[in-house]
Amino acid sequence: MVEIAGVSRVFGTVAAVSNATLHVDRGDFLTVVGPSGCGKTTLLRMIAGFDRPDAGEIRIGGVRMDRVPAWQRSIGMVFQKLALFPHMTAAENVAYPLKMRRFDPARIPGLVDDYLALVRLAEFKDRRPHELSGGQQQRVAIARALVFGPDLLLLDEPLSALDRKLREDMQLEFRRIQQELGVTTINVTHDQREALVMSDRIVVMEGGVIQQADDPVSLYRRPENPFVARFIGVTSMFPGRVTAETPEAVTVTAGEATLKARGGAALGAGAAVECAIRAEQIAIGPRDGAPRFENAVDGIVRQRIFEGERMVYAVEVPGLGGAVLNVFDHDPVSHSVYDEAQPVRLEWAARDLIAFPAGPAPAVTTEHKPTGSLTT
């Protein structure tokens, strides 16, 4: 449906988007996620036709978009700041694309009512945007983007201004409407949770470069590089070196510890690696407990935060060169609580430890770290 091939856009010395290649299938919900300034809006503006790529090609439904101006593209867009027409009522806003696209005037009122009903705003149709709440304005913008039956829907962080409860409601609302209408959608966000909840596929961007494109579960389970591993989920990293490798498993020494990691990356013995382990994959327990997983290191609790459904620990591990690991403990069995400065043992399965080749990895922006991350 949408194909983006080698697209770049440079502003002065800033490469806002570099050589981006991706495709979206008909009816799919694709989310582009990445930290602030990584080029998400720039990419979307080029797809919508407000900006042109310096290199590369954008095709929608098989048609090259180079010479198609924005107003001739069948694209509905919900803008970051909504951009409703302030001098029109909700109904007039929704009717606007129908008028501009020369729909049969007799059909317009019916369509407007249908779509206002779809976003549950029927009784607010005669209000101006400034007489509506943030969430209601949001829904007018959604109705306006969808009413003419676009081939493609673009969402530029339309939920970022809302409070958390409303945002989560709207995420589900978007998903419901998108599935009901089956419209191909590209959504942009810097909220990894939103990306995981809403999408069929996720594209992770950083510094204008696409890092990985995958379905949510694969992206979460099999990040392809340290940036993705750190950006999605709460992940602790520490350096190590490969001592032995089989197709099934990699043996890594890190500090004084010898660890088993997931195989398959063909790193080569002696290679320097970055090891990544997710907070929820680590089991925390007393040092004298029976071993549960292949990997075990001893540490000292440095910080403890109670988040209700789980306990979040930051554990310093002297044996890993003093690395601090984040641990989520959901322990349904023992209800043990470990205090600060208490010695503990951390364990995890070999398949959950990922060894990435160490290298000049892209700098990780920490400003959008998810909740529960204590240290980096």
Place this chain on the structure above:
Amino acid sequence: MRGSLSKRIAIWGLVWVSLITLSLPTLIVIGASFTAGEIIRFPPEGFSLRWYGELWQLDSFKAALARTFYVSAICTAVSLPVGTLAAIATVRYRIRFRNAVQVYLLLPFTIPLVVSGISMMIFFGEIRILGQLWPVGVALCIINLPFMIWSVSASVNAIDPEIENAAMNCGAPPLQTFLTVTLPAVMPGVITGGLLMFILAFNEFLVSLFLTDSRTVTLPVQIYNSIRSVITPDLAAVSVLYIAIALIAVFLLDRLVGLDIFLRSK
């Protein structure tokens, strides 16, 4: 509590003093215009509409009034499209003469009106239109246009540039976008500016003095001419006419734009 009470007294005192000093001359003129006597004085001698009647009898006054309306209408009609487009262009687009236009916006405060008046008199004389009425309207538009541009610029600055992208995304080509989205969004500024231009032209004296003669004299010049001979209460009546027109303008502004928007100058 005491502190806030004395603060309130101080603030309200200031408000009232300002209101009274601002409105006192107006009130005196209004009072004086209703006098039944022969000279302007306050408090008036008795109450009558005599001087309004005399004013209405005066053909020279009626003609001058009509000319003033005509000149102001021309001034407003020219400034609406020119000022609106100029304002949108200078604020929105990185046009070539942007700096020149911005310097021009400061001109009314740097060039004395006498100079503008003389130079326009010479220029109009050269191209042989001096002595006609419509060039006066154009001249008033030229000297006051910056006010129009300012007024519209304020509106242009307040709109979210993204709404034009939104219009295009809805399928509107550039001209439609301009007509259906940009223009309505700057309408408050256009109306405010238009009323301002009308009032300014209606009141303008100095430049009109240079550009009019006895056949094309406008009301402010006419008033000036008559106070040089003898001051009668019909001048107070004319002043009341001016006050009435100013009030009508404010009323229209409130109706069309909403005074709250204007006062917040969004």
